[in-house]
Amino acid sequence: GENVEQHPSTLSVQEGDSAVIKCTYSDSASNYFPWYKQELGKGPQLIIDIRSNVGEKKDQRIAVTLNKTAKHFSLHITETQPEDSAVYFCAASITGNQFYFGTGTSLTVIP
Amino acid sequence: SAVISQKPSRDICQRGTSLTIQCQVDSQVTMMFWYRQQPGQSLTLIATANQGSEATYESGFVIDKFPISRPNLTFSTLTVSNMSPEDSSIYLCSVDAGTDAYEQYFGPGTRLTVT
Numbered sequence: 037g038e039n040v041e042q043h044p045s046t047l048s049v050q051e052g053d054s055a056v057i058k059c060t061y062s063d064s065a066s067n068y069f070p071w072y073k074q075e076l077g078k079g080p081q082l083i084i085d086i087r088s089n090v091g092e093k094k095d096q097r098i099a100v101t102l103n104k105t106a107k108h109f110s111l112h113i114t115e116t117q118p119e120d121s122a123v124y125f126c127a128a129s130i131t132g133n134q135f136y137f138g139t140g141t142s143l144t145v146i147p
Numbered sequence: 148s149a150v151i152s153q154k155p156s157r158d159i160c161q162r163g164t165s166l167t168i169q170c171q172v173d174s175q176v177t178m179m180f181w182y183r184q185q186p187g188q189s190l191t192l193i194a195t196a197n198q199g200s201e202a203t204y205e206s207g208f209v210i211d212k213f214p215i216s217r218p219n220l221t222f223s224t225l226t227v228s229n230m231s232p233e234d235s236s237i238y239l240c241s242v243d244a245g246t247d248a249y250e251q252y253f254g255p256g257t258r259l260t261v262t
Contacts, residue, residue, distance in 0.1 A: 070250070077255075079254050082250060132249035135251065137189045139189045
């Protein structure tokens with residue numbers, strides 16, 4: 037089955053700096069890659085996603101890039117704010133039903 | 148996106164007992180999913196529930212331990228049976244509710260502690 041690795045497991049940045057989280061996947065058939073933000077005591081919230089026919093997608097301060105050849109995708113958060121502090125999960129899916137999640141990145145934005 | 152609620156939000160249960168978790172969504176959805184998130188860990192899919200059919204379980208999860216009901220297009224339940232401390236986790240339901248069928252939205256989760 038699919039195997040998703042995520043790095044780093046923890047990340048601390050100064051407010052205003054950028055944060056980058058990277059994921060790799062093993063199954064070249066995967067074609068959907070969502071990113072979720074999970075705040076303490078809450079369920080994961082979909083923040084951005086990308087399909088395999090697209091190389092990059094942006095939504096305000098958040099962007100995701102996908103390299104199908106290398107089988108990796110990344111989340112980029114610019115101009116970080118304290119409210120960006122949370123655990124971020126990447127995932128990969130072939131069918132859109134079964135999601136394989138990465139192990140999570142705990143992001144701390146230091147004011 | 149869909150608005151999803153779960154009941155209870157948390158519970159402390161004794162080993163050997165069972166707990167039923169409810170998931171309610173504010174719109175009709177085709178597919179509902181149940182995940183387990185062990186403390187500090189990632190999310191693992193337990194099963195997929197379609198209305199009118201038996202749930203499909205992932206490897207390592209069985210119906211006798213995690214029976215699921217899906218009586219209509221807005222509601223599902225997950226029962227954690229004969230609980231042991233290893234079942235202490237957050238249980239999350241999600242729904243396939245976007246105009247793009249690949250999107251999944253999660254409920255707030257049920258935090259279960261088994262003593």
